[in-house]
Amino acid sequence: MSGWIDRHPRQVPTEVPELDLGALPPGRHHLAVALTSDGMGQPVRAPVIVVKGAAGSGPVVGVTAAVHGNELNGIPTIHRLMKTLDPANMKGAVLAVTVVNVPGYLRNERRFPDHTDLNRVMPGRDGGRESSLYAHRLTERVLGTLDVLVDLHTASFGLVNRLHVRADMRDPATARLARTLGTEIIVHHEGVEGTLRTSLADRGVRAVTVELGDPQSIDRDKARDARIGIRDCLEGLGMVPPDAQEARRGAIECARSHWLHTDAGGFLEVTARLGARVAEGEVVATLVDPWGGLLRTYRAPKAGVVVSRSTNPVASSGARILHLGLEGRPGA
Ligand SMILES: [Zn+2]
Known part of the structure; x- marks a missing residue:
């Protein structure tokens, strides 16, 4: 048997010490941002995709996945979303981190290798322990320029979720963002200290969490619904022209x-x-x-x-x- 493997050329990402959005020309960029190094002295780099619009200035929207290292359904969501974006007719920028917790991802684990929940130590601390330093570098080197954040999660082991968004619905702009995402359910939640969402909301970023699917697996339907919802948010922010697909409206709000x-x-x-x-x-x-x-x-x-x-x-x-x-x- 031969010919059953198609080998495609690998697109090598650009290695950078930090993300400098202002210095990037309009277009699509695949970046590997150095954060820390492991016990072999090898760099741990965050995989980042940036699509920067050529049609004018606008908000910077962040989309993040796998802050819990085994919550993977956000990854194909981001891959497919970013492919739908055409820098030529886009304003502002979309900045996606496909794997936030790289060491946890490599171990198929929710937590960071120092047994800490990375989503409880954000924005981290310079001089802190392993997870805290990683969080600090991520915040400083990658996430510093966001206006909006959509943080993608899944259920944890032994649980299943409806596609839902968690957001501080007391803030009108955040509530509008949550409703545009087109999930089945919206749960009001002020946020927990140390999460990616809360740490950025404290800096004035409109930030929501989306729960889509189960750990360590891909759910194509939920990934598709989330992708359409995020795209609708970009339309609502005036960053991209409307497309044919519309997210569901009329979530159950809690x-x-x-x-x-x-x-x-x-x-x-x-x-x-x-x-x-x-x-x-x-x-x-x-x-x-x-x-x-x-x-x-x-x-x-x-x-x-x-x-x-x-x-x-x-x-x-x-x-x-x-x-x-x-x-x-x-x-x-
Ligand atoms: Zn999670």
């Missing part, structure tokens, strides 16, 4: 959300469907012992929508059952 956890261990079966609206008191899950004896019946404490749910039946006490969104707008 003013608050809660995780429900088990209070005992056993074999968990979540009966509430993902994305379903459940009524207060409706049975959402059961827990049985290894002989099938019923231990618990869990009911929705309030009416809500199932944003995420467990897929892992092996439940210790305190295991996650589901993430319940409570519909409404913050402050309303």
Whole structure:
């Protein structure tokens, strides 16, 4: 058997010590930005794609993926989004980091190799430990010029998510961005200290998080929906001309959300469907012992929508059952 492999020429990225957006000419740029070096003394570089418009100035929109190193569905989303952008008729720039947590990605792990969640130590600290220094360099060398950030995540192990966005909906510009992304659900969340989203929002960046798909896998439908939504945001910002594809409108908006956890261990079966609206008191899950004896019946404490749910039946006490969104707008 021969001829079954097509070998394509490799496009070698340009290695740079930092991203200088102002110095780049309009066009498409594949960059490898040096951040740190590993135990072999080899540089760890962030893969960055920049499309800079030739049609005038405009916002700088960042799209990031894999800050959790095993949350990969944002990567093909970015690849396909960037291919749809034509610098000739674009204003401003789109700056994408396809893999934020390079060391975690290489290990198929969510966390950074020093066992820290990189998405809790942003914007990092010069002179800090491994993850903190990496975060600091990333912030300083790559993310310094953003006006808007869309940070792409997936569910974590043992959970599935509806395509949803998390955003601080009290800020009108951020809320507009969240609604334009065309996800099924929007969950208002002020943000957690140390996340990429919050660290940039503190600097005045309009920043949202999108959850699309499952860890360590590709979900083409969700990647496509997210790509169309991000493209719609660029249209809404006046950066690119409208195209034929339109994201869904009319997301279910949640003013608050809660995780429900088990209070005992056993074999968990979540009966509430993902994305379903459940009524207060409706049975959402059961827990049985290894002989099938019923231990618990869990009911929705309030009416809500199932944003995420467990897929892992092996439940210790305190295991996650589901993430319940409570519909409404913050402050309303
Ligand atoms: Zn994540």
